[in-house]
Amino acid sequence: MEGEYNESMNCQVKDELVSQLIVLNNKLNLLSPDLVHGDEERAEVQQQRENLYAEIKHHRAKGHEGKPCPAARQV
Numbered sequence: 001m002e003g004e005y006n007e008s009m010n011c012q013v014k015d016e017l018v019s020q021l022i023v024l025n026n027k028l029n030l031l032s033p034d035l036v037h038g039d040e041e042r043a044e045v046q047q048q049r050e051n052l053y054a055e056i057k058h059h060r061a062k063g064h065e066g067k068p069c070p071a072a073r074q075v
C-alpha cells in the first residue's frame, strides 16, 4: 500500500486525462450502432477522444513546464 508507488512517478493531471478517456471509451461502447442518431453521436465522441489523445500526448511530451511528464515513463 504505502510506498507501492513512487510519488514522483504519479501525475494527477495525467490520471485525470486518462480517466476522462476511460469515460469516453465507455460512452462509445454504450452507443449502439442501431440507434437512429448513433452515428452522429459516435462521431462526436470519437472526435472528443481524438482531442483527448492529443492532449495526453502533449502532456506526456511537455506537460510539466515544457518537460516530459514523469508518470509517462512507466507506460
Ligand SMILES: [Zn+2]
Binding pocket: 011, 012, 013, 014, 059, 063, 064, 069, 070, 071
Ligand atoms: Zn504529468
